[in-house]
Amino acid sequence: MSDHPRQNNIDPTFAQKHDFSMPEISVTKARRGINADIVRTISDYKNENKWMQGFRLKAYDIFTKKDLPSWGPDLSKINFDDIVYFLRATDKKSANWNDLPQEIKETYDRIGVPEHEKNWLAGVSAQYESEVIYESIHKELTEQGVIFCDMDSAVRTYPDIVKKYFGKLIPPTDNKFAALNSAVWSGGSFIYIPKNVHVKLPLQAYFRINAERFGQFERTLIIADEGSSVHYIEGCTAPAYSTQSLHAAVVEIFALKNARIRYTTIQNWSKNISNLVTKRARAEEGATMEWIDCNLGSGTTMKYPTVLLTGKNARGSVISMALANTEQTIDAGAKMMHLASHTTSHIISKSISLGGGISTYRGLITVAKKAHDVKSYTQCDAMLLDDLSRSNTYPTMDIQNNSAKVSHEASIECLDKEKLFYAMSRGLTETQARSMMVNGFIEEITKEIPLEYSVELYRLINLEMERFVR
Amino acid sequence: MLSIQKITVKTAHKEILHDISFDFLPGKIYAIMGVNGSGKSTFAKTIMGDPAFDVISGNITLHKKNITKLPPHERAHMGIFLAPQSPLAIPGVTVQQLLRTAISRDIVTSEVLLEKINKMACNLEIKKELLTRSLNEDFSGGERKKMEMLQAGILDPKYIFLDEIDTGVDIDALIKISAFIAQMKDTDSQKTFIIITHYNRILSQLPVDEVLVMQNGIITEHGNASLAEKIENEGYQK
Numbered sequence: 001m002s003d004h005p006r007q008n009n010i011d012p013t014f015a016q017k018h019d020f021s022m023p024e025i026s027v028t029k030a031r032r033g034i035n036a037d038i039v040r041t042i043s044d045y046k047n048e049n050k051w052m053q054g055f056r057l058k059a060y061d062i063f064t065k066k067d068l069p070s071w072g073p074d075l076s077k078i079n080f081d082d083i084v085y086f087l088r089a090t091d092k093k094s095a096n097w098n099d100l101p102q103e104i105k106e107t108y109d110r111i112g113v114p115e116h117e118k119n120w121l122a123g124v125s126a127q128y129e130s131e132v133i134y135e136s137i138h139k140e141l142t143e144q145g146v147i148f149c150d151m152d153s154a155v156r157t158y159p160d161i162v163k164k165y166f167g168k169l170i171p172p173t174d175n176k177f178a179a180l181n182s183a184v185w186s187g188g189s190f191i192y193i194p195k196n197v198h199v200k201l202p203l204q205a206y207f208r209i210n211a212e213r214f215g216q217f218e219r220t221l222i223i224a225d226e227g228s229s230v231h232y233i234e235g236c237t238a239p240a241y242s243t244q245s246l247h248a249a250v251v252e253i254f255a256l257k258n259a260r261i262r263y264t265t266i267q268n269w270s271k272n273i274s275n276l277v278t279k280r281a282r283a284e285e286g287a288t289m290e291w292i293d294c295n296l297g298s299g300t301t302m303k304y305p306t307v308l309l310t311g312k313n314a315r316g317s318v319i320s321m322a323l324a325n326t327e328q329t330i331d332a333g334a335k336m337m338h339l340a341s342h343t344t345s346h347i348i349s350k351s352i353s354l355g356g357g358i359s360t361y362r363g364l365i366t367v368a369k370k371a372h373d374v375k376s377y378t379q380c381d382a383m384l385l386d387d388l389s390r391s392n393t394y395p396t397m398d399i400q401n402n403s404a405k406v407s408h409e410a411s412i413e414c415l416d417k418e419k420l421f422y423a424m425s426r427g428l429t430e431t432q433a434r435s436m437m438v439n440g441f442i443e444e445i446t447k448e449i450p451l452e453y454s455v456e457l458y459r460l461i462n463l464e465m466e467r468f469v470r
Numbered sequence: 471m472l473s474i475q476k477i478t479v480k481t482a483h484k485e486i487l488h489d490i491s492f493d494f495l496p497g498k499i500y501a502i503m504g505v506n507g508s509g510k511s512t513f514a515k516t517i518m519g520d521p522a523f524d525v526i527s528g529n530i531t532l533h534k535k536n537i538t539k540l541p542p543h544e545r546a547h548m549g550i551f552l553a554p555q556s557p558l559a560i561p562g563v564t565v566q567q568l569l570r571t572a573i574s575r576d577i578v579t580s581e582v583l584l585e586k587i588n589k590m591a592c593n594l595e596i597k598k599e600l601l602t603r604s605l606n607e608d609f610s611g612g613e614r615k616k617m618e619m620l621q622a623g624i625l626d627p628k629y630i631f632l633d634e635i636d637t638g639v640d641i642d643a644l645i646k647i648s649a650f651i652a653q654m655k656d657t658d659s660q661k662t663f664i665i666i667t668h669y670n671r672i673l674s675q676l677p678v679d680e681v682l683v684m685q686n687g688i689i690t691e692h693g694n695a696s697l698a699e700k701i702e703n704e705g706y707q708k
Contacts, residue, residue, distance in 0.1 A: 419558050
């Protein structure tokens with residue numbers, strides 16, 4: 001079937017939409033490699049207080065002592081000495097795209113961020129290399145007390161809130177990359193939603209790595225106060241280089257009593273990036289935390305969004321999709337820790353492997369002894385497009401309370417040749433048929449994300465299918 | 471004309487069709503009959519270009535163009551259609567999405583396409599909700615077969631193979647399907663239908679021109695509509 005002529009149904013400009021690079025620009029750039037001096041220098045660049053500098057140095061010490069994870073994908077190709085840990089592209093952070101250096105403005109124009117902002121977002125933050133260079137938020141939200149700013153500014157402007165929550169869910173000791181992030185973090189979003197405020201349109205952060213052999217270490221902290229709600233979306237892209245780059249973010253989320261948070265990620269890093277991210281949320285009584293996690297890019301991803309359900313009737317969900325193509329390993333999953341009674345969790349994971357890609361689901365469900373009447377449901381579906389590719393599922397459960405109702409369903413399907421023939425007999429090319437079926441397979445996920453992004457996701461998947469049928 | 475010229479067809483394991491030749495003429499209705507395993511479905515799938523079957527010798531030509539090696543979608547674009555015996559479910563994909571992908575926007579806009587789909591669904595008495603559900607998923611036999619007819623109606627092919635379109639279908643649905651075929655034929659008298667069936671039931675609803683009988687991978691008999699009646703009464707063994 002591979003000798004069928006290919007019909008290119010992708011907008012030719014789309015292929016280049018994310019994969020383009022601009023000349024590297026910098027006003028401040030750390031020396032390549034990492035040591036305590038570099039950590040101190042980064043802190044100095046930011047004029048940080050003693051508390052944060054101390055936090056960083058302690059974290060660096062932990063980083064040097066921690067081993068790489070012994071399980072999961074091979075991370076040996078990461079050379080910590082060959083990475084630039086801090087790069088300030090411009091010192092003009094602005095709320096006006098036109099004030100930014102041409103290279104940066106053009107980047108976001110091409111990606112389409114200003115257009116999205118105009119049409120359907122309540123606030124936008126854009127990080128380029130190490131720092132947020134653009135941020136804006138609807139005035140009404142500011143008037144209601146909503147804070148949406150970069151994490152660096154938050155440390156200076158809201159030290160009390162930051163101190164109360166920063167590093168509390170994900171301490172530097174959690175894992176080697178959380179330690180590294182804690183030592184060299186820069187940028188990321190800080191969001192605070194006051195009591196009973198509902199942010200109706202999404203807030204969006206856009207992360208771009210343009211430089212080569214670089215590490216981006218954003219740090220995000222979201223606090224939704226009692227009875228409030230917010231939807232936060234992050235998108236990530238980078239141009240493809242042959243050299244290795246690293247993205248190691250830490251995201252901590254606090255959903256206070258009866259708050260509701262949805263956190264949507266569309267990750268489309270280039271394949272030279274290792275994406276090693278720690279994401280954790282705490283849902284208090286009656287709160288709802290939803291992670292919507294779409295992973296298409298990166299060479300290696302390790303990411304297991306977590307919800308600690310600490311108050312009764314709290315709800316957590318992770319709805320995720322992963323697409324692993326040639327030379328990609330997507331190791332993703334979810335963790336739900338039921339620490340209180342009547343808490344519920346829901347996980348849907350859909351993975352697609354093709355062209356020799358490896359996708360792995362790792363899940364952990366725990367139910368504490370004191371947590372009664374817990375309900376948890378996991379559905380884990382994998383689709384293999386060829387026999388070179390692999391899919392693994394590692395569900396782990398630790399149930400200490402007998403009243404828990406925990407279920408796990410898993411399925412694996414190979415893209416059926418008969419189905420391909422059926423679709424092709426209606427006039428679809430092989431690529432169209434594959435794309436359509438893959439998109440059908442993840443329909444449960446795409447219907448959860450805003451239309452503007454599901455259209456984008458659909459195109460990205462078509463593009464991967466195009467690459468695949470050679 | 472769709473011309474089958476001395477084709478021999480095999481799967482990975484065995485030869486199924488042996489040196490078959492036949493010319494399907496525009497505007498006629500054919501019936502292909504035969505016991506299970508006689509090669510009827512393989513014959514239709516081979517003409518549609520199913521990669522599960524290898525044509526090891528012979529040719530298939532459509533309007534004098536050799537299509538033996540063309541992929542299925544190109545044959546579809548040239549006007550061949552196959553409603554398979556058991557249409558497969560495609561999770562997460564609606565019939566609207568399938569047809570939207572199949573037909574270029576240059577040919578028909580989404581509004582017009584949707585309107586046509588709704589009209590034909592109404593015509594075939596397909597429940598509206600089925601149009602926005604995953605295609606064939608949890609559909610009844612009759613619903614699947616009607617949905618195949620709807621796709622044939624929209625794609626507007628010239629040579630239409632209907633493999634057991636009458637199986638698993640109640641009498642009301644069968645009448646609807648037959649009427650739909652007749653209507654397609656009224657609209658375009660050059661359309662050719664090839665109806666693969668075990669039963670005379672659907673054939674009695676339609677003005678069949680020719681009947682072919684297949685047995686063990688070859689065409690053993692060829693006659694007019696009365697052949698179908700004879701088979702119904704006497705069976706395939708003479």
